[in-house]
Amino acid sequence: MKLLCTFLVIGLLFSCKGKDSDLKPIQNQLEEVENEGMEVPIKTSTSTKELIPLENLSDTTFVRLADYSDDFAYELRYASKNNFLKAQVYDCAECYTRVKTAKALLKANEDFKKLSYRIKFFDCYRPNFVQFKMWEIMPNPQYVANPVKGSIHNKGGAVDITLVTFGGEELNMGTDFDFFGKEAHHDNMDMPELVLENRKLLKETMEKHGFWSIRTEWWHYNLRGSSKDKVANFKWDCK
Template sequence: MFKNRIWGLLLTAIFMFTLGCKEEVKNTNTATNAKKVVETVIDSIIEPKVEKPVFKSLEGIADTTFVRLADYSDGFAYDLRYATDNNFLKEQVYDCGECYTRAKTVKALLKANEEFKKHGVKIKFYDCYRPNSVQYKMWKIVPNPQYVANPVKGSIHNKGGAVDITLVTLDDEEVKMPSDFDFFGKRAYHDNFDLPQDILDNRKLLKETMEKYGFWSTRTEWWHYNLQGASHDPIANFKWDCE
């Protein structure tokens, strides 16, 4: 309806302008006025404002409840690697990619992300909560506790308190980090300082900001962060639906 009305006005204005041009010798004001009408209509051809999405509130939700992060903010980016074969397992182990985690973890992530935005960057997720059944899949592929937590004991990912992340600009451009996700070597260690200064600065920003909002890092994986106290939560096997 909006577009039809605008185009109707535009066609009318164009007709008046054309008519005015033909009669310009007889009435110069007609052409001038018609031209102004055309310019006014063109200036008014804009799309209606798109309403901002309405996000859910965490108020009243128990800290241990599993929630979908995208329901509470659109300020994050995602590259959920285990929903693809672009990971060290070389296999897809999630049926579909979603970032679920416990509400208390989401609260901390939202606060950290607001801090990151002040620096012109935001969080991008590689992995979030991981059902214990997926941990068993990973263990079957790589049964080595150096790379995969034994599913019997479980990972903090299985408890909804761990995230694997990096930073991207607000326009979703990659920020340089020491290595790719799931690179198991010295280059990924936090105590490796044999790196370009810009990479060291990016890693430092990620680490210090996450620690400020209640997360602690893993020495050998620059991307991995655990929420303080999350290790005391039970292992979970909650599974989300794939649409």
């Protein structure tokens, strides 16, 4: 019966044309199967001694980033109400990416560490059922990607980040995360010199390691080639 339900849900997804009226019923049905690990198994261990090296994993496997480095900082906003939605859409805070994304992030972070900075994450992989939750709150493609198509966050290839000092102080990027105004645009040069320098450092280093940016969001980076990956929907365990 579970298998039949899963096929029915998938069929509804493909038949959906993206109308707002179609999305809520699909979200209800996705919630029924969200624990079935629809796409990709997680191949990490609770013990760092038992971790499979990234080099031994397929590039499209999902991993928990904290299992592979203690050198990142986290403030996963959608696991709280401190975000533009004013709603908690993750049950708990975790940062997963695909292996190829994790490899690139580790290399980028090594460059930042040479300057006494490190990457801080606001969002990482986002299950597709969470994308439906966000769309239900804010059904506007200017702010939230339509979950029927999915976003690169749903594919494990996008991250929302900033830089912090080793002491945890955020570099001045001019606006807060998820500020949707011209002040957050990369091509807005009408900002203090320090802000422009900090954004340039973040952008050029991330691009050096295979990421590309979105013009309107200084914090958002996609790994090149990730748009071809499949939308995923697995839900991590909250410990």
